[in-house]
Amino acid sequence: MASSFQIGESFVRFARVLLRDDNARLSPELRTELEESLRGDGPGLVSFKALRDLRGALRDSGSPVYLHELLQDSQIHLPEVVKPARNPELVARLERIKANLANEEYKKITRNVNNQELSRYGTLADLGRQVRSVKALLVTVFNYLITVVAAFACTYLGSQYVFTDAAARILSAVIVASVVGLAELYVLVRTMEGELGES
Known part of the structure; x- marks a missing residue:
């Protein structure tokens, strides 16, 4: 499930300016997360919580910049889902169940076919x-x-x-x-x- 944004160039420029500004009212957690997202090792990711905090800080400071303008070239980061390895016992059990179901279906189809009746003719x-x-x-x-x-x-x-x-x-x-x-x-x-x- 998505919980963060992969930030774009406009957000990076604004965040660098914001971090250099000493008058910005940023909480230490928000400042730390923004610095980590700008480090450059991999895609810059910012959590939704940090974006909510940033929006509150921009509103409190009366900044003319809106958050949706900063996120224009950003994308929602969808983490890759890692499928767990299948349990071999479970796989073997499922194969047995499938074989039993196929056997029951075959018996249901052929229940009115009798070998003795065929040879009767x-x-x-x-x-x-x-x-x-x-x-x-x-x-x-x-x-x-x-x-x-x-x-x-x-x-x-x-x-x-x-x-x-x-x-x-x-x-x-x-x-x-x-x-x-x-x-x-x-x-x-x-x-x-x-x-x-x-x-």
Whole structure:
């Protein structure tokens, strides 16, 4: 925290004149501090307290010089902050705390990930079996649709010898296709029950 001024040239000239003047009403402490600031070894520093005392002395003596005029080319002296060395035990403890926090954060993120659940879906061999079963299912559905469409087409074309009306031909084709579809569905369900019973 700032507690002093680094004095400029105008203050130095005025302080030299003031120190030579025997009629100046300066306290011994103020005179000593001004002499020390003018010695020239390093930057001349004057404390805020000394400046307050100097202002009081100038006011008491009726001097026409104001303190702000003397401090125009001066600067507030900000001492350099010296950071203390860090305690190695504290640094090690902070590193442990950071590692623990990172570990807890990782556990929170991955708490719903279970290695057993990942392996539940199996390996590539299991994937191959699943693809084969899906392929077999698609072939079965395709066969079912072709059977029903073929039964409808055959009945529609074959019924032209029996019925002359188109509505009767379509109705008979729908009935035959429905019966064939239901029969095919029955066989399909029985086959799937047998497969499920074996596994």
